[in-house]
Amino acid sequence: MFKFLIAVVLIVGLVSCEKKPSGRVFFVSPQNGEEVRSPVAFKMGLEGMEIQPAGEVLPGKGHHHIIINGEPLASGQAVPFVEKKTYHYGKGQTEASIELEPGEYDVTLQFANGAHVSYGPELSSKIRIKVIP
16 A cells, blocks of 8 residues: 555656646737737747647647637646637648627637647637627
């Protein structure tokens, strides 16, 4: 039993000491507060990490997700598949076009690994846009 407890403590210690990914995720366009027309053209930026299509999970690599009217996801949380709310760019895309009805939207750019698992709020960016007719 004692050896088992030591093993658990060592594993927990190793997991908690894992280096968190560092980088920056941002919208190249549109900018926060911008008025846009539909379809909205998004350009997604990334620094300090590497774009990789979905599939293999490798440290420091992943792809973008856009979440409409949602919050950044916690580290380790899978990005859900919700029609017209979450958009997955698992081919490694850095540009996208999304049809949105006129109105105001909070748009979150979330970076996640090859299995669509979030790197956390540290690798997300949120803007507010207004879609005009």
